[in-house]
Amino acid sequence: MTQPVCETLKNPERWFEKAKELTPEKMKAALDAALLRIDHGMELYKGGVFPSATTDPLYIYPETENKGWTEGFWSGMLWLAYQLTGQQKYRTAAEETVASFIDRMDKQINVHFHDMGFLYGLSCVMAYEITGDERAKEYALKSADNLADRFQEKGQFIQAWGEMNAPDNYRLIIDCLMNLPLLFWATEQTGKQRYTEIAKIHLDTTLETIIRPDGTTFHTFFFDPETGARAKGVTAQGYADDSCWARGQSWAVYGLMMDFERMGDYSKLPYWYSVTNVFLNRSPSDLIAYWDLIFTDGSGHPRDTSASAIAACGLMRAKPEFENYELYQAAAKALICSLIDNYTTAQGEESTALLSDGICHWKRVPTPEGTIFGDYYYLEALAKYIKPDVILFR
Numbered sequence: 001m002t003q004p005v006c007e008t009l010k011n012p013e014r015w016f017e018k019a020k021e022l023t024p025e026k027m028k029a030a031l032d033a034a035l036l037r038i039d040h041g042m043e044l045y046k047g048g049v050f051p052s053a054t055t056d057p058l059y060i061y062p063e064t065e066n067k068g069w070t071e072g073f074w075s076g077m078l079w080l081a082y083q084l085t086g087q088q089k090y091r092t093a094a095e096e097t098v099a100s101f102i103d104r105m106d107k108q109i110n111v112h113f114h115d116m117g118f119l120y121g122l123s124c125v126m127a128y129e130i131t132g133d134e135r136a137k138e139y140a141l142k143s144a145d146n147l148a149d150r151f152q153e154k155g156q157f158i159q160a161w162g163e164m165n166a167p168d169n170y171r172l173i174i175d176c177l178m179n180l181p182l183l184f185w186a187t188e189q190t191g192k193q194r195y196t197e198i199a200k201i202h203l204d205t206t207l208e209t210i211i212r213p214d215g216t217t218f219h220t221f222f223f224d225p226e227t228g229a230r231a232k233g234v235t236a237q238g239y240a241d242d243s244c245w246a247r248g249q250s251w252a253v254y255g256l257m258m259d260f261e262r263m264g265d266y267s268k269l270p271y272w273y274s275v276t277n278v279f280l281n282r283s284p285s286d287l288i289a290y291w292d293l294i295f296t297d298g299s300g301h302p303r304d305t306s307a308s309a310i311a312a313c314g315l316m317r318a319k320p321e322f323e324n325y326e327l328y329q330a331a332a333k334a335l336i337c338s339l340i341d342n343y344t345t346a347q348g349e350e351s352t353a354l355l356s357d358g359i360c361h362w363k364r365v366p367t368p369e370g371t372i373f374g375d376y377y378y379l380e381a382l383a384k385y386i387k388p389d390v391i392l393f394r
């Protein structure tokens with residue numbers, strides 16, 4: 001395995017300077033503002049209705065059924081709100097979403113793709129870990145089976161999307177790093193090593209294919225379905241095949257951190273340093289990433305606040321023995337501080353989004369929007385600062 005180069009972190013002072021502004025009072029005020037928007041959302045999203053992946057131009061999430069890849073983020077936000085406040089209303093609403101996820105699995109509504117962690121980890125695993133709900137555990141394990149069943153021997157990876165073996169979908173994607181914790185959790189619960197073995201093999205294949213020698217990343221990587229030979233990196237949501245999609249890079253910053261932590265094995269940490277330093281070094285003047293890392297100030301392109309929120313969650317989990325530990329902690333705080341200062345107030349009173357200025361899929365909607373996953377990770381970071389023992393899907 002040839003490791004990518006690791007850039008030296010540029011301009012470290014800016015991270016330390018901004019981090020100083022994230023006081024406990026500021027975090028508390030940000031949390032209170034976030035809870036108000038969640039309360040507002042709870043009036044709309046209930047009884048099996050969820051917020052969509054992205055907002056309308058007024059920063060209100062249209063209502064959707066539980067059938068996509070993002071509905072678990074709403075469940076996760078409710079579980080966080082319950083733990084942060086102890087208020088039963090959040091637990092009741094979260095449990096209602098768990099019932100919806102059970103129904104979705106029973107009816108087999110779009111449950112055969114890789115995002116089982118985002119869906120069932122943030123709903124059913126959280127429910128089990130927080131309340132001991134055995135039925136939620138049972139359905140989380142079913143979702144882990146669905147994820148593990150997507151493993152392809154030829155190529156040694158988990159196929160993200162589409163019909164198994166279909167040549168136009170015979171690929172892994174960087175986002176899947178975030179779903180591997182479901183497999184580690186399933187081994188923990190059942191003692192069955194198959195889940196962990198698949199996760200580890202997929203992780204190694206991802207490290208070898210999707211991270212370029214300079215520490216930037218491809219979004220997806222194709223294999224030959226006949227031979228399993230490695231074919232080529234291709235983007236799905238980035239600007240170009242050879243650019244670096246910001247959220248993809250941040251999925252790696254957080255996903256690798258969670259996966260190494262779960263394995264208790266940091267032998268491949270140099271990959272994390274490489275992708276993380278690339279992400280931080282391309283942060284613009286207000287620190288919040290443009291939607292693809294080839295863009296910066298003056299490009300006229302939008303940011304993607306979700307990418308910076310996700311990266312902050314990964315940075316927070318750096319360990320004291322890591323190189324540049326203090327800087328990574330400062331960077332996490334600085335990112336959250338800039339999100340609070342610059343991206344939580346553009347929305348109107350009626351908004352149900354916590355953050356403005358996300359981008360889900362620029363080629364489909366090239367204008368700033370709220371993203372439910374950006375909101376989730378922003379809230380997760382605040383939750384972890386305010387209540388360090390908060391239970392997360394990890």
Ligand code: GLY
Pocket residue numbers: 175237247360
């Ligand atoms: N495909 C998941 C994402 O938009 O990050």
